[in-house]
Amino acid sequence: MKIALGCDHGGFELKEAVRKYLEDREISYEDFGAYSTDSVDYAPIAAKAAGCVAKGEADFGILICSTGIGISIAANKVKGIRAALCTNEFCAEMTRRHNNANVLCMGGKVVDRETGLKLVKIFLETEFEGGRHQRRIDQIAQIENETLQ
Ligand SMILES: O=C[C@H](O)[C@H](O)[C@H](O)COP(=O)(O)O
Numbered sequence: 459m460k461i462a463l464g465c466d467h468g469g470f471e472l473k474e475a476v477r478k479y480l481e482d483r484e485i486s487y488e489d490f491g492a493y494s495t496d497s498v499d500y501a502p503i504a505a506k507a508a509g510c511v512a513k514g515e516a517d518f519g520i521l522i523c524s525t526g527i528g529i530s531i532a533a534n535k536v537k538g539i540r541a542a543l544c545t546n547e548f549c550a551e552m553t554r555r556h557n558n559a560n561v562l563c564m565g566g567k568v569v570d571r572e573t574g575l576k577l578v579k580i581f582l583e584t585e586f587e588g589g590r591h592q593r594r595i596d597q598i599a600q601i602e603n604e605t606l607q
Pocket residue numbers: 466467468469497500523524525526527528529
């Protein structure tokens with residue numbers, strides 16, 4: 459399994475904790491930054507990390523900004539990306555089971571370190587259920603392919 463990691467300054471501390479979590483478990487990753495708490499824009503980082511997932515170069519992405527909102531909006535602009543902003547364990551589990559989410563987004567100023575790492579564990583270990591949920595994901599993909607009116 460390979461993970462594409464990304465954050466801005468607001469998500470840097472939690473991203474570093476996630477990076478250590480992955481290293482401790484020998485899960486490979488690519489870190490698209492940020493690499494410090496210096497102010498940086500989240501959209502280009504989200505695009506690079508989500509693009510890595512969309513191209514199949516990583517299995518999942520984990521993206522973190524202050525709230526998780528901006529970075530999830532940006533990631534969801536990348537075709538093929540289903541980025542889920544999660545704040546609790548239930549959502550992290552359900553977005554894998556029902557949405558087959560391929561990017562987990564979190565807010566570094568929303569979830570604490572312990573919660574964030576629990577969400578990562580659940581997200582990476584939960585399987586997609588398929589069935590009726592695949593039909594709904596196909597409908598989302600169809601929206602991506604529709605020409606703007
Ligand atoms: O949705 C956006 C993110 O939460 C950003 O981390 C946040 O907007 C950054 O704000 P600032 O530049 O004031 O730290």
